[in-house]
Structures are given as C-alpha cells and as structure tokens.
Amino acid sequence: MKRYFILSLLVLLMACSKITAENYNKVTTGMSRAEVVAILGEPTQSESGGFLGIQGETAMWKDGKVQITAQFVNQKLLTHSMVKQ
Numbered sequence: 001m002k003r004y005f006i007l008s009l010l011v012l013l014m015a016c017s018k019i020t021a022e023n024y025n026k027v028t029t030g031m032s033r034a035e036v037v038a039i040l041g042e043p044t045q046s047e048s049g050g051f052l053g054i055q056g057e058t059a060m061w062k063d064g065k066v067q068i069t070a071q072f073v074n075q076k077l078l079t080h081s082m083v084k085q
Helices: 002-015 021-026 033-040
Strands: 045-051 054-063 066-073 076-084
Touching (some): 021 033, 033 054, 033 066
Antiparallel strands (some): 045 054
C-alpha cells in the first residue's frame, strides 16, 4: 500500500511541472526575474556575473526533454528560448 502511495505522489508531482510550452508563452521580454520565477519556478541551473554595474544571468529550467533558457540583464528578461529534445 505504501509503495502505491509513493508512486502516485511521484506521478502527481511530475504532472505538476511548470516547465511547459503554455508557461513558456506566458514569459515575455522585459519581465522581472521574480515574475519569471513565479511562472516557471526556481531555475535548475544559473550562472551570473557583473561588470561596471551591469549584472547578467543565464538561467535554465529543465524537466525531462524540455529545456527553457533565459538571459537576464539587471534582473530584467532580455531573451528566452525553449528546446524540446
């Protein structure tokens, strides 16, 4: 019984992924990083750096065969892309 409960919970969590084409389409250039995270959740990976007061970040969300990548400049979305493998 416990095994079926855990399996059901895992299936439910997988079905609740925020990494979808529908959510990708909600993300638009100029959004704040916080707005993007509210839609997609926290990124799976992130790299950031700064120079002369300009902060840049590349964030990636990955779930299964879907990957969304976004570039932020000073916490604002500059560009984003989605790849289905």
